[in-house]
Amino acid sequence: MGWLRLFFLYPVSLYQGTAFPFALLFNYLCSMDSFSTHARHLFLLAGGGALALAAMGSFAVLVFIPALGTVVLIYSLGPQEVHRWAFFFQMSWQTLCHLGLHYTEYYLQEPPSTRFCITLSSLMLLTQRVTSLSLDICEGKVEAASRDIRSRSSLSEHLCRALPYFSYLLFFPGLLGGPLCSFQRFQARVQGFSSVCPRYSFWTFTWKGLQILGLECLMVVMRRVVSAGASLADCRQLQCIYVMWSTAGLFKLTYYSHWLLDDSLLCAAGFGSEFGESPGEEGYLPDADIWMLETTHRISLFTRKWNQSTARWLRRLIFEQGRAWPLLQTFAFSAWWHGLHPGQVFGFLCWALMVKADYLIHTFANLFIRSWPMRLLYRTLTWAHTQLIIAYITLAVEGRSLSSLWLLCNSYNSVFPMVYCILLFLLAKRKHKVN
Known part of the structure; x- marks a missing residue:
């Protein structure tokens, strides 16, 4: 069971790689004046929905439901109540899903579905965005468009005002991984986007690609070392120290590679550090x-x-x-x-x-x-x-x-x-x- 997280990180990286061309396309479209803010939100949301269905299958509904519930809470509650209820709702939902994993692993003694593990990972990232957004609203950093869901506005107007929240919670560059992007930064990039210098972008992505390639090569070597050696179950005395160090090294290399890929995807879509900071905006912080x-x-x-x-x-x-x-x-x-x-x-x-x-x-x-x-x-x-x-x-x-x-x-x-x-x-x- 200790290798489960390593196994499901590989298909996650695969799906992140397939999303890369769409991130570059989004970057390119944002440089066109005809690509409106509304269209940008729809592109990010549609990409997130498609990526969720491709990576999670029917389990994607476990991510869509709390995203919808969070937006309803934002529109239904006052700013001082949003965070408490959003936190309680999201963590309760995530805990129920984790209990399902416990039931499969410990009671049924069966390996869980890879798609379900990807869903849990996405839910954990969604929890970050939900609580970050609710804290911003509670602290007055973000002002909700409307909190009266029963107002006389038409359904289409309600959906238009809710679109930025849906787009933020489910946008495809951050759905399966990547550093946490605040709602303020997300909105600043979607509303005031300017394309980055192609030469700078090329060398940035080339350097990140070389780093990922180097880490992948090291992972192949470490995987062979770990597979050829003893395990904690049959190691002897001081040999167990080497077994622990080499196994943990393989885990760390896997995370480093995954984080660099996630960071590259966000940068390709225009949410990276090279695009500068807006006043009062939470700074971009890569994971690795x-x-x-x-x-x-x-x-x-x-x-x-x-x-x-x-x-x-x-x-x-x-x-x-x-x-x-x-x-x-x-x-x-x-x-x-x-x-x-x-x-x-x-x-x-x-x-x-x-x-x-x-x-x-x-x-x-x-x-x-x-x-x-x-x-x-x-x-x-x-x-x-x-x-x-x-x-x-x-x-x-x-x-x-x-x-x-x-x-x-x-x-x-x-x-x-x-x-x-x-x-x-x-x-x-x-x-x-x-x-």
Whole structure:
């Protein structure tokens, strides 16, 4: 079961690749004055509907229903009530769908449909857009066109005013992946679009394509290494550390490649960073900062840079709203959002402890380590330890099931998070005494 997410990411990448020509077509059409804002919204919405049906089949209705429900809530409720009800409705719907996956995997003991897994992934991304939009309305950043669904306006007028919301929630470049695009940015691009310099666009996409190709080649090598070696079920002692590192490396390479493809699709459609920012607009943030992720010696920095747009969304939605234990609330919600599988609950709670320990360890080290040779040694050791802890968390989250989690916890790999847990206890106790 631990490989399920890897398997369904490949067809997702395939569908994202087929959407690429349509993104370029949208980019080209937007440079024409005859292509109105209304037509742009319809193009994005129709593309999203077609992509959903192609990738999810009949399961696409599980994405269409909450999108429709969200628009109804926006038109029916006041700005201060929208976020609470939209959050409750969307997370309840997503949780019911995740429970269906639990039932298939753990009760029926059957592999779930690939289309259903793609649908769940799309629902998670829809949750981001729904809650981001509802928060914008609640905070006054976005003004809903009308909140009286019973007004005397005709049905066609209601649909025209609701079209931007439908288009945003289901637009095809962000349906199956990609960094979270705020509604403000989405509207700014649709309403005031200008085509990018062809030469700049060509070199941008060429560079991204070379990066994806390089990652795919590395993935082939890593897949052969992982397949030829032992697994956590039959590894011996220190060999389990190598098994964990190589398997987690394959997962990370898969995500990096997928995120770069998603980012390229958004850029091709005109929602990327190279088009500049509008005043008051939430900046574009790509998900993958590979160099920073692979070189940092701090778990807290890795956490902020891993899937960056999601990290920013979680910070805004949970961390900044939480009054008590905001860090724990954020990681607990992340486990809920991912589906509440046993490995995910353990992995995200472990991650929260590691981030807390990271802050205390590095604060303490900065006070007492002065010479550059000791700092170099310290950075090297903490880099290796950070990479191994992240590998441990990755296998816990991606393994998901209790059996996979049991194998991981019973291996030598548990030493690495245990060291940080002990240091967290000792340094927290020391800090308390000092205070």
